[in-house]
Amino acid sequence: MxxxxxxxxxxxxxxxxxxxxxxxxxxxxxxxxxxxxxxxxxxxxxxxxxxxxxxxxxxxxxxxxxxxxxxxxxxxxxxxxxxxxxxxxxxxxxxxxxxxxxxxxxxxxxxxxxxxxxxxxMTIFHMPIYKKLRKILESGALGKVNLITMNFGSFKEYNMGNRFFNRNLAGGAMLDIGVYALSFIRWFMDSKPDQLLSQVKQAPTKVDEQAGLLLTNAEGQMAAVMLSLHSKQPKRGMVSCEKGYIEVMEYPRAWEAKITYTDSGKTELIKAGENADALAYELADMEKAINGDPSCMHLDYTKDVMDMMTEFRKSWGFTYPEEEK
The missing domain is CATH 3.40.50.720 (NAD(P)-binding Rossmann-like Domain)
Known part of the structure; x- marks a missing residue:
């Protein structure tokens, strides 16, 4: 190598x-x-x-x-x-x-x-816990993924000059934290959502401060997302399937998840990887890509997520100065 x-x-x-x-x-x-x-x-x-x-x-x-x-x-x-x-x-x-x-x-x-x-x-495409959960889903143990619900909220002080709210620094919830939620959704969905609905709250600087997103793909899988830059929420993702559901806390840099099987009520704690090694996994995968396996960077998912973020922002009429030239 x-x-x-x-x-x-x-x-x-x-x-x-x-x-x-x-x-x-x-x-x-x-x-x-x-x-x-x-x-x-x-x-x-x-x-x-x-x-x-x-x-x-x-x-x-x-x-x-x-x-x-x-x-x-x-x-x-x-x-x-x-x-x-x-x-x-x-x-x-x-x-x-x-x-x-x-x-x-x-x-x-x-x-x-x-x-x-x-x-x-993008941490979600590289941390071991997400790879392990994908294998569990692919085994059929939980049946089809039907619904994904996401929360991601940070409390940022109303300083309109900082990067979170600054339009000249590409601020706003979508590019800062929405990218994680949408990457999580894309990782667990069979295809890119092609039906998008949303509501948004605008910050005084005309960037997105808070948003609610609804997404559906061709397979009928649905997702709901709540984002905020001015309200703290748990970093929680839930993947609901036919035979149970997966709860991931502290995403994107998660190291464990809980699976609940609905028929028996049994729960199972799945662990893989370390929170502190999030970037190490990304860098290792990038080196694998350079050495001949570009698929491990999941660029197709990156493109899908960017398409969704772009469509949401267009529907709100929100732009950055660079997009107006």
Whole structure:
């Protein structure tokens, strides 16, 4: 298996988690770049990274870089993705991978032309618990999945300048937390929902603060989602089937789930993986993709989720400045 050199663009919370995760996988970040050079230097010293770019754009043309983890705000992703792809770099991109489906399709068309791997850092597609639950469902032990219900709410103070509510930083519940709920739904549904209904509460900055979503696919599987950036909710997902139901708490970085079998009332606790290793699983799968198994990044699901988020936002008439050019 080829040794892979990772570079990280950005030095925020996720970049710090990535550095720790790579060490768990027995590796280290090869290089770091940031808009503020001093922050990149401090980050490199903290994690023993040998290369710091005076200009972060040098990352895209460095012949020793194999893959770049893009951890900057959503609305900067497309430009960085294109620069990386044009220079033959594989990319792992923080969620949400782009602002909308048009941006994602543009990036993927370029990636196909250049022969590089694109992946979204979506925990749900990589943590062992979700893979284990899929196998249980595929065994038929619970029958058909009929209904999925999701809650995801964070309480953010009404500071309209922070990234959660800031339209100029691609704020709003859909791209920040809705992407997790929709990824969970897509993971457990047989196909992408094609019937979408919703209600939304707008923040003063004209981003989505709170939303209720209803989704149905061709197989008649349904899902209901409640999102909020100003009300705390349990991070709970429930997959209801013909013969029982699965409850997942603390998604997306879950490590256990409870199955209840309705005929007998029996419950079973399923455990797999560790919460603390969430990014390590993502990085390991990305390396597998680069070494010949791109299916493990589940890019088809990433595209489906982006299509749904784009359709919901269009139905609300909500746009970001980059979408109005």
């Amino acid at each position: 080829k040794n892979i050199n990772w570079a990280v663009l950005g030095t925020g919370v996720i970049a710090n988690e990535m550095a720790v995760a790579l060490k768990k996988n027995g590796k280290n970040i090869y290089a770091v770049g940031n808009r503020t050079h001093e922050k990149a230097v401090i980050f490199a010293e903290k994690y023993g990274i040998g290369k710091v770019y005076a200009d972060y754009n040098e990352m895209f043309t460095d012949p020793d870089v194999d893959v770049i983890y893009i951890t900057t705000p959503h609305n900067t992703h497309l430009n960085f993705m294109k620069k990386a792809i044009e220079n033959g770099k594989h990319i792992l991109v923080e969620k949400s991978i782009t602002l909308n489906s048009d941006e994602l399709n543009e990036a993927l068309a370029l990636a196909e032309e250049k022969g590089v791997i694109v992946g979204e850092a």
